[in-house]
Every structure is written in C-alpha cells, then in structure tokens.
Amino acid sequence: MPHFICITCGTQFAETAGEPGHCPVCDDERQYVGHGGQQWTTLDRQRRTHRNRIEPEADGLLGIGTEPAFAINERALLVRAPGGNLLWDCIALVDDDTVARVNQAGGIRAIAISHPHYYSGMVEWSRAFGDVPILLHAADREWVMRDAPAIEYWEGETRALWDDMMLVRCGGHFAGGTVAHVPHLHEGRGALLTGDVIQVAMDNRHVGFMRSFPNYIPLSARAVRAIEAAVEPYPFDSIHGAWWGRSIATDARAALARSVDRYIQALEGVYDGR
Structure with missing residues (x-):
C-alpha cells in the first residue's frame, strides 16, 4: 500500500489503501487546506515530476531543496562535520540521484528536524x-x-x-520547536540553523517569529523572549533559515536582539519604524 503525501504541507503518512480522509497537520491553525481541498501524491509520482537541487549554502553546509517548488518549499541543510554529517530539517523527495550526491558528501549520520511542518519524508530519508x-x-x-x-x-x-553540536528547544511556533547550534561553521564563529522557529526575514538583516505564518498569528512577547533566552548561551555569528537565500551571514546575535526588541515594541504599539 502507498504512503500518501499531503501536497500542501509535504507530510508523508503511514501506508493506507486509499487517500487519507484529511491531513491533521493542515487542519491545525498553523497550516491550512487550500481552496482546492485536500490533495495527495506519492513519492513515486513525485520522482517523475520533480528533482532535488543541491548546492553550497556556506562552507561545510549544503542546501537540498526540491524543484519545481513543492508543498511548503523548505530546503534541508546537510551539515558536514568531522564525526559525521547531520541532515537538518527534511523534504519529501529523496531519489537515487540525491542519495548518490549526499553519499559523495559523506552521507548522513542522523536527521534532526526543527518542527512538524518539516517532518515530510523523514522516514524515507x-x-x-x-x-x-x-x-x-x-x-x-x-x-x-x-x-x-x-x-x-x-x-x-x-x-x-x-x-x-547541540539541539536546543525554543518552543514558539510549536511546543517542541528546535534549533541546531553548530559551533564549527563559519570558521568556528558558530551558526544557528533555525527552520522558521526563528524566521530569517527577506532583508537578511532581521528575524521574525510567528505561531502561524500563513494565517498571520503572532507569538506573544513572552514566547519570543523565551526563544531569545534559549539560544543566549551559544556563540553564533550567522543564522540559516528554512529557504534558499534566507541567511544572516554575520553579526547574527545582534540581529536577533534587534529583531526581538522591534517585534515586542510592535506588539506593544510603541514601534515607530526606526
């Protein structure tokens, strides 16, 4: 029996004879079911229509994302480390070409995922x-x-x-929302891999925080301060988010502090845009 994949969020389900009746991940207020209703695919179908793009994100860090865009369209990150590679976050598609290219880069020792929206094809991977x-x-x-x-x-x-390396629970977006601290990246200055628990903004100079991004539900000031406190003990100079090109390359700790202050000022109605 096939393992159906939700087309909206990319989550792969336990095997069933027919399409599942609904996707609990998309029924949750943090996600959504599209106007066309719940739709499904399978890994075999996806392999016929999509491919994975693999390219450097930074020294010692490879991005892996699917083309054409699929579901939430996050890209995973392969952390190259002396003791074995870590796959951070996940995508639905894995195929022979991807396996060969990842093995050329040293394979995978373990997979760690920031939150449920990126569980996707983790078992297949x-x-x-x-x-x-x-x-x-x-x-x-x-x-x-x-x-x-x-x-x-x-x-x-x-x-x-x-x-x-360390996994750090930040909460926020989900109760178990996690980021990864990778101290050896960026010539030992360290990096946070954050998915969208700490969301890198389009300007690549700030970050943001939400309970739901598609449905515009913000986090509380208390939750945002807790995220900041959770990562405070770890040295980092960069933050790598969930999508291609969404990274703060340097001075990321200051960017995080600046962004937390701005966010809370906006919640309190005192942010003046400066």
Missing part, C-alpha cells in the same frame, strides 16, 4: 541512508503521521550531538 536516527522533540510527537523505529523522541531543553 532515514531508510535511504541505512535507517539513521531521526531526532524529534517529544513535545511534538502527536504530529508524526508515519512512525518508525528510527525515530528517537528526546525530552528536555537540549540534546547534545557529536562535535559539540
């Missing part, structure tokens, strides 16, 4: 690279639509990885 572990925060377990033995649900505020 794990299996394609030898059933590598999938690290998800336990607070978001209810949003896993295809479970697998490879999934490891971690709890608490941090999950240490190898080479001093």
